[in-house]
Amino acid sequence: MERIAGTGGRSGSTGGEKEEIGAESFLFGEEIQRLMTGPPENGSSFTALLGLPANQAMELLHSQESDTAPAELSGEAWRDNHMNPHKLYYCSPTFPANTTLIDRAARFSVFAAGENSPETSSVPSNSSHKVKNEPTDTDSNPNSLPPLISNPTVENKNQRSTKRKEREKKAKGSTKKCKNASNETSEEAEKLPYVHVRARRGQATDSHSLAERARREKINARMKLLQELVPGCNKISGTALVLDEIISHVQSLQRQVEFLSMRLAAVNPRIDFNLDSLLAPESGSLVDSNFPSMVMPLMWPDVQANENRQPYQQLWNDDTLHQPVWGREEDDPHNFIAPEHSLLSYDSSANSGSLQSNQLKMEL
Amino acid sequence: MRPPTSLKKEFLKKWIMGLQLCSSSKKEMSFLERKKAIKLSADVAMASARNATTRWSRALISNASKDDSNKGLVECILGPESESLKRASMSLVLCNKRNRSKKILRKSCSIRRARKSSSQMVMASSIAKRLVKKRTQVLKSLVPGGGSMSEFSLIEETLDYILSLRAQVDVMRHLANATELLNRK
Known part of the structure; x- marks a missing residue:
């Protein structure tokens, strides 16, 4: 148990450095060396304690893979491997993933968590990630590079083609532990962000939504x-x-x-409205100046014809809103005030006084 | 959108023109007749002041010109551009018919769908959606020509319609105030 605690501590220390190493792959070598110097004696004591040599464990694992062994046995084997940390360093950096192994890794992690101290359960997520040392593989830093996680398909493609190679390597002594751990970490890290990304992607790519x-x-x-x-x-x-x-x-x-x-x-008893008469009370400032200003352009041409129009023109020019209306009215005045419509025609000279007062009011 | 003051001026000009026409065509009118004529001329003047670029104004004009007695008035108020406007509003009517048939189809579809989904739990969101739909229907009935509008264009037309109604109300109130003052004197 204390050894397990030791590995847990190691995992903690390596986990602390995870970020830097994830960013710079050449730090891996340094890390590995540090680990090499540290734990081997631990590993030897492990093997001694268990009385299970590395080769034997290897064989056990190999048989498990070919013919699906019971879960307990494989779990034990995994634990054995876990107790032999020095095997980790035989792991080849380009080691491919395997679906069955991933499965098993997931199951084993559960076993380990149940049987061992809680620290071991934390091991795979932290230390193995570190120990794994796979600079070429994108899986190695799933946390630091979440978008690259989305290439499990590529990994899957590789899986079958490289399965044989994998076995050969295993025979050479590449440890399953490393693979287990590495796959597990990739799996674990993948699970959350991958689902998240997929949901987002589905939402985004759906043209209807x-x-x-x-x-x-x-x-x-x-x-x-x-x-x-x-x-x-x-x-x-x-x-x-x-x-x-x-x-x-x-x-x-x-x-x-x-x-x-x-x-x-x-x-009104009659339906028409005489603007001439309407203007008279308004010029007496009884109604607010909004209305006269609207009505004013209507009678402007007539006033223009009779009056000295310079000051008024100036005033109207100030208000650009009035300008277009005025211009058009000059073009065809019959459009709205024709002499035959005597209701709207008026004596402009009589209105000039009221107009002037209106202008003054507006100016103020 | 044009500035409101020029819109008001345009409206006033057309309205007065329409009123003159009404008064010249008919000398003696009852109160209700007068009111109707005033309102109609005001509406049509407002619609034509908006230059019939909006759908509500086109629908208003087409509605007004449906009645034979109003046709002359509408044409006079619309002036030279009446031909194109009428054509536009006629096409709108056609479009309305097409839309109606489309709507019937959609309704039958939605009924089928509703039956299917009625087994599911009634969610709060669906209730809210139904409330919104009901109000949208009411708004469609309020805005002229709103029956054939999509949701988006309905909101835009409502915006425009509210602005125009405000201008109309403003001008009419001013005129009423002025006339009352005049009569009092």
Whole structure:
């Protein structure tokens, strides 16, 4: 047990350096050397304690792989390998992955966690990752390079073609432990980010959902505009409530139009409105200046014809909004005020005084 | 979008024109007739002031010109561009018909789908969606020509419609105020 604790401690120390090493692969060598100097005596004591030589363990593993051995046996074998850390250093850097081994690794990790101290369960995730020393393989630093994890397919392709090679190497003495651990780490690290990425990718590549999202965003932007337009709508959240507010606003506006047309009908015995007479009370500043400013361009040409128009022109020029209307009116004045429509025609000289007062008011 | 003041001016010009036409065509009117004429001319003037670039204005014009007695008025208010406008609004009507048939089809589809999904649990989101749908229907009935609009264009048209209605209400209120003041004197 204390040895296991020792390995756990080692794993902790190596785990601390994981980030730097993940970034720079040539640090691996240094790390390996440090490990080489450290644990071998540990490993020898392990083997002595277990009474199980490395070759024997190897054979056991080999047989397990060919004909699926019971889980307990393989688990024990794995533990044996785990107790022999010096085997780790025989691991070839280009060692390929194997699905069956990955499976087994996952199962074994459970066994180890159950039977040994909790520290051993943490071993595979930290130390083996370090110990593995696979600078060429992208699996070696799954945490530091999450996007590269997405090449398990490539790995899988390699698996079958390299299975034989793998066996030969195993015969040479490449340890399963290393492979187990490495595969396990890659598996473990893959699991979370891979699922995450896949979900995101599925969401993104689905053209329908993309289009739908774009459409929703567009509608939301317009809704924001509407919300700003309709009074008392800014603080409301929720599409339904906002729509309620908009509906009531539109309804109120429509009702206002109805009401105003009614009011106008009631006020006037005749349907026409004499702007000439309307302007007279307004020039007396009874109505706000908005309306006269709207009405003014309508009578402008006539005033123009009779008056010294220079000051007025100046004034109108200030307000660029009036300019286009004026220009068009000069082009075809019959468009809106024709002499035969005597209702709107008026004596412009009589209006000039009121006009002047209006202008002054606007200037102020 | 044009600045509101020029929109108001345009509207006022067209409205007064329409009112003159109404008064010249019919001398004696009852109160309700007058009210109707005022409202119609105001609506059409507003729609034509918006230059019929929006769908609600086109729908309004096409609705107004459906009635034979209003046709002359609408044409006069619209002025020289009435031909193109009418053509546009006619195409809109056609489009409406096509849309209606499409809608019927969609409705039957949705009914089928609803039956299938009714076995599932009713989610809060689906309730919210239904609420929104109901309100969208109401809004479609409020905005002229809204029945044939998609959700997105409906919101845009509503924006424009609200702005135009405001301008209309503003001008009408000013005119009413002025007329009342005049009558009081």
